[in-house]
Amino acid sequence: MNVITAYIWYFAYSHANDYEQKAEAYRQKTGANIELETDPLRTVFDKVVCLLNNRRSKEQIRAWQLDKMMPKRDKVALAYLYFIPKPHIEGTPLRPIVSPMNIPTTGIAKFLDKIIRPLFDKHVRWTTIIDGVYLIRRLETYVENDYLKPTAQLCTFDITDLYTMLPQEESLNVLTEFPLQHGYHKKFYRQIIGGTMRSAFTLTLANIFMWKWEKELVCRQNASYEIYGRYIDDIFLTSNKSLDKINQMLDEANQFHPNIKLVRQIGTSILFLDVYIENKNGTLETSVYHKDAAEPYIVPFKSDHPRHIFKNIIDGALTRAIRFSSTLSAFNEERRSIKLMLLYNG
Numbered sequence: 001m002n003v004i005t006a007y008i009w010y011f012a013y014s015h016a017n018d019y020e021q022k023a024e025a026y027r028q029k030t031g032a033n034i035e036l037e038t039d040p041l042r043t044v045f046d047k048v049v050c051l052l053n054n055r056r057s058k059e060q061i062r063a064w065q066l067d068k069m070m071p072k073r074d075k076v077a078l079a080y081l082y083f084i085p086k087p088h089i090e091g092t093p094l095r096p097i098v099s100p101m102n103i104p105t106t107g108i109a110k111f112l113d114k115i116i117r118p119l120f121d122k123h124v125r126w127t128t129i130i131d132g133v134y135l136i137r138r139l140e141t142y143v144e145n146d147y148l149k150p151t152a153q154l155c156t157f158d159i160t161d162l163y164t165m166l167p168q169e170e171s172l173n174v175l176t177e178f179p180l181q182h183g184y185h186k187k188f189y190r191q192i193i194g195g196t197m198r199s200a201f202t203l204t205l206a207n208i209f210m211w212k213w214e215k216e217l218v219c220r221q222n223a224s225y226e227i228y229g230r231y232i233d234d235i236f237l238t239s240n241k242s243l244d245k246i247n248q249m250l251d252e253a254n255q256f257h258p259n260i261k262l263v264r265q266i267g268t269s270i271l272f273l274d275v276y277i278e279n280k281n282g283t284l285e286t287s288v289y290h291k292d293a294a295e296p297y298i299v300p301f302k303s304d305h306p307r308h309i310f311k312n313i314i315d316g317a318l319t320r321a322i323r324f325s326s327t328l329s330a331f332n333e334e335r336r337s338i339k340l341m342l343l344y345n346g
Contacts, residue, residue, distance in 0.1 A: 109201035287330035
C-alpha cells in the first residue's frame with residue numbers, strides 16, 4: 001500500500017483487508033466519530049462566519065482579529081482522515097492522522113494557539129520535558145541532591161490516544177461548539193470526542209486539559225522530592241517507594257478521568273524518548289536510545305543538498321552522543337553507530 005500524507009510519502013506493504021480491519025477497530029475502540037448523512041462543510045462554514053461576525057458586531061474582537069480568523073469560502077475544505085502503520089510496535093497498529101489545513105476553524109485555531117500557548121508554556125515549564133537533554137539535566141540535579149537511592153524506580157507511562165480521547169466538554173468551548181469534521185472513504189464523519197493532532201490549537205488544548213489532570217500527581221511527586229515531567233502524552237517520573245505503592249499510585253491516576261488511560265513501565269532501567277536511563281545501584285547511567293524499528297537513514301551524501309546540511313547532521317549526532325552518554329563506553333558505542341550510519345549512507 002502506498003500512503004500519501006500531508007507532508008511526506010510513506011510506503012508500507014500490507015494486505016488491504018488487514019489495513020481496513022485495523023482502521024475500523026480503532027474507530028470502534030475510541031468511538032470518537034459518528035457518520036453523517038450529508039456533507040457538513042457549508043453548515044460549519046456558515047456557523048463559523050456567523051460566530052465571528054457576531055463577535056465583531058459586539059466589539060468583542062477587533063477588525064484585524066476578525067481578518068485573521070475568518071475562513072475564505074473559496075479555500076475551505078473538510079479535513080480528511082487517514083491511517084499510517086506504526087512498525088516499531090508489535091502487531092503494527094495504525095496511527096490516525098487528520099489533515100485539517102483548510103477547515104473553516106483553522107484561522108480560529110491558529111489565533112487561539114498563538115495567544116494562549118505562550119501563557120501556558122510560561123506557567124508549566126517546570127513540569128514539561130522538552131527533550132532528552134532537558135530530562136538528563138533534571139536527573140543530574142536529582143542525583144546531586146542525593147535523591148537517587150539504589151532502590152529508586154524509574155517509571156514511564158504513555159497516555160493512550162490522548163488527542164482522540166480528549167474530552168471536549170471539559171475543554172475550550174470553541175472546539176465543542178464546532179467539532180472538527182473528518183472524511184473517510186467518501187463518507188462524512190463528525191468527531192465527537194477529542195481533537196485533531198494536526199490542528200494548530202489541539203496540542204495547547206490537550207496540554208491545558210492534562211495540566212488539570214496531572215495536578216494531584218504532581219503534588220504527590222513534589223511532596224516527596226521526586227521528578228515528574230511530561231512530553232505531550234509520554235510521562236516520566238521517579239519514586240523511592242515500593243513497587244506496590246507505585247502501582248497503587250498509578251492505578252489511582254488511571255481513575256482520574258475515564259478518557260485518560262495509562263500504559264506503564266516501571267523498573268531500574270527505562271527508555272524515554274531517545275534516552276536510555278538506568279539506576280545502577282544508586283548511580284545514574286544514560287545513553288542514546290535507538291528504536292529497534294528505526295533504520296539508519298539520513299540524507300545521502302551524493303544528493304544535491306547544500307553541503308552544510310551534511311556537516312550539521314554529523315555535528316548534531318556527535319553532540320547528542322556527548323550530552324546523552326554518561327560513560328566513555330556509552331559514548332564510544334554511539335560513536336561507532338554514527339560511523340556505521342554515515343558509511344551506510346555513502
